[in-house]
Amino acid sequence: MKDTVVGVGGVASGAQGTRARPNPHFTAVTELPTVSRRYWGTTPSRRAVYAYELTNRVGTRLTAITLGATITSLRVADRTGTLDDVVLGMDDVDGYLTRSPYFGTVVGRYANRIAGGRFALDGVAHALATNDGPNHLHGGTIGFDKQLYAARAASTAHGVGVRFSLTSPDGDEGYPGEVRFSVRYLLHDDNRVFIDYQATTTRATPFNPSQHTYWNLAGSRAADILGHELLVNADRFTPVDATLIPTDELALVEGSPFDFRCATPIGARIASVDEQLHVGCGYDHNFVLRPVSGRGEPALAATLRDPITGRQLDVYTTEPGMQLYTGNHLGPALEGRAGQRYGRHAGVCLETQHFPDSPNHPQFPSAILRPETPFRSRTIWALSAR
Numbered sequence: 312m313k314d315t316v317v318g319v320g321g322v323a324s325g326a327q328g329t330r331a332r333p334n335p336h337f338t339a340v341t342e343l344p345t346v347s348r349r350y351w352g353t354t355p356s357r358r359a360v361y362a363y364e365l366t367n368r369v370g371t372r373l374t375a376i377t378l379g380a381t382i383t384s385l386r387v388a389d390r391t392g393t394l395d396d397v398v399l400g401m402d403d404v405d406g407y408l409t410r411s412p413y414f415g416t417v418v419g420r421y422a423n424r425i426a427g428g429r430f431a432l433d434g435v436a437h438a439l440a441t442n443d444g445p446n447h448l449h450g451g452t453i454g455f456d457k458q459l460y461a462a463r464a465a466s467t468a469h470g471v472g473v474r475f476s477l478t479s480p481d482g483d484e485g486y487p488g489e490v491r492f493s494v495r496y497l498l499h500d501d502n503r504v505f506i507d508y509q510a511t512t513t514r515a516t517p518f519n520p521s522q523h524t525y526w527n528l529a530g531s532r533a534a535d536i537l538g539h540e541l542l543v544n545a546d547r548f549t550p551v552d553a554t555l556i557p558t559d560e561l562a563l564v565e566g567s568p569f570d571f572r573c574a575t576p577i578g579a580r581i582a583s584v585d586e587q588l589h590v591g592c593g594y595d596h597n598f599v600l601r602p603v604s605g606r607g608e609p610a611l612a613a614t615l616r617d618p619i620t621g622r623q624l625d626v627y628t629t630e631p632g633m634q635l636y637t638g639n640h641l642g643p644a645l646e647g648r649a650g651q652r653y654g655r656h657a658g659v660c661l662e663t664q665h666f667p668d669s670p671n672h673p674q675f676p677s678a679i680l681r682p683e684t685p686f687r688s689r690t691i692w693a694l695s696a697r
Contacts, residue, residue, distance in 0.1 A: 344368050344471045344500065346464045351376050352404035358459055360404050363473040365498040370394060371694070373498050378407055379416035379456040380475035380494050382524055384648075387502065390621030390696045395530035397622060397694075399658040400648045408457065410645065413523040416456035417494055418449035420479060420486050421678070422521035423597070423634060423667035426556040430670035432487070432515055432679065439485035444554055451484030455492070455520065465495050470505070472497035481513065488514030490680070494522075502694040510686035518680035519665045522690065525638060525658030526624060528617035531648070535656040536637070537578025542614040543571035543635065545598035549666055550587055556668050557675075561599055569596065574614065577637060577659060593639035593656070597632045597666050609691050613661050625693040628663035631676045636660040663690045 344367045351362040362383065365373045372394075374384040383400045400414050401407050407414070428439040428447035440451035449456065458477050465474035476493040479486070490512045497505040508520050527533050548569050549557040564570040568580035568588060581593050588594070603610035609627035613635075616623040626633070638658045645653045665678035680686050 344498075346466060346471045346473060348462075351378075354378070354404060354408070354459065360459065361462065363462060363464075365471045365473065365496065367471065367498050367502070368500045369502065371498065371502050373496060373504065375415075375473060375475070375496055376407075377460045377462050377475065378404060379458065380460050381407060381417070381456070382415035382496070382522070385504075385524075387622060387694050388696055389530075395620075396648070397526060397528050397530065397624075399525040399527065399653060402648055406647070412641065412645075413449060413456055414647070415522075415524045417475075417520055418523050418662075419455035419492070419518070419520035420450050420484070420490060421447070421517050421519045421670075422449055422523075422662060422664045423519070424448050424554075424556055425517070426554075426668050426671055428485070430517065432517070432670065435487075437485060437487060446554055446556060447484075449523070454484065455479070456523070465497070467497065470497045470499035470503075472505075486516050488512040488516040488680075488682075490516065490518065492520070494520070504692040504694070506690045506692070508686065508688040510680060512680045512682055512686075515679055515681045517670045517678050518686055519669070519678045520688075521634070521662045521664045523660060523662055525660055526615060527658045528615060528622040528624060529620055531651070533657075534654060535578075536659045537576065537581065537656055538618065539577050539659065540574040540616045540618060541571050541577050541635075541659075542574040543598050543633065544601050544611050544613065545633070546572070546601060547599040549597045549599065549632075551590060551596065551667075553590060555591065555595060557597065557666060557672065559672060559674065564598075569594075569598075571613075571635075574616065578656075581637065581656075591639065594635045594637040595639060597634050597664070599666075600628070600631055600633055602631075609689050612663060615659065615661065621696045623695045623697065624661075625695075626661050626663065627691040627693065629687075629689050630663040630665060632664050632666045634660065634662035634664055634667070636662065663688075 425447040428441040439447040460475035465472040474495040479490040492510040547561045568583045666675040669675040669678040
């Protein structure tokens with residue numbers, strides 16, 4: 312199926328984009344399985360935000376908006392066939408712009424932290440916006456999560472999809488080069504969600520986008536994820552300093568609370584006396600995924616399962632790392648979707664990525680995008696219930 316253009320956005324605070332045209336109804340873009348679109352709100356600069364809903368033949372529904380290419384909802388059946396939302400989210404544009412801790416957004420240009428907001432590339436020093444104490448986090452003050460994307464239906468013979476695109480100008484948040492970026496969400500009938508990233512640049516630049524969904528497989532009213540069982544396909548992780556910047560060490564997980572090589576409840580060791588858990592206020596660490604030889608196909612990174620509902624998430628990726636973040640700084644004052652108060656550990660993030668602060672650690676896998684080598688990355692979420 313050819314891509315069908317259904318909406319164009321612009322920068323949330325800029326002059327591009329379309330004026331809001333309120334429409335309370337979804338309109339079908341494709342035959343069943345369905346891609347549909349509706350008006351979702353406006354930014355403070357009066358730019359329209361649209362929601363795209365992907366529905367497959369088994370009733371799974373993924374909703375994403377043009378603000379931040381954000382996944383606002385993902386309704387999946389449990390072992391009894393009951394549908395419920397398994398991701399944390401907000402009700403409106405203001406929630407995502409002012410209160411959301413990156414719920415469901417694409418973060419970039421660089422996911423995670425860059426120490427001091429500084430790096431040197433090809434002999435030139437660069438200074439980035441600092442928005443996390445002394446450090447640069449998730450692309451800066453107005454990162455990809457705060458941008459309005461152009462959007463179009465992007466289905467294939469295998470599933471229904473939407474592609475979000477934007478252009479990040481040279482100097483954006485301090486980064487060199489103009490970057491043209493897109494991310495596609497493709498929902499298959501077997502309940503796999505393919506996340507495909509593509510980018511090109513006019514100058515060499517650090518580049519490391521990631522999807523920042525918070526998962527709670529127990530459903531929309533579950534209190535926390537401490538009973539979820541987690542497996543991480545990693546023998547090592549990257550310890551961090553007091554500001555959550557990696558040291559140069561690739562530490563073995565064996566014998567530590569970071570050993571998830573066998574499925575273990577997230578809460579089993581989260582309160583252990585451990586310096587790294589103390590620094591992160593829980594898990595907020597990058598895992599070094601086991602290398603897989605071959606043609607760059609996605610490899611298993613993690614399995615997350617809720618034993619009560621039977622819902623399971625298997626994460627596959629072409630990326631070398633995955634950040635495990637257990638919602639340590641969520642709190643009862645944070646009001647989310649439908650008025651729900653999200654408490655500590657209400658959701659867990661499994662962020663596939665290059666390692667944090669890689670531009671300042673030459674021994675880490677390179678996260679430098681160059682004009683001659685376009686960026687491509689794939690992550691797959693395989694959802695099931697048993």
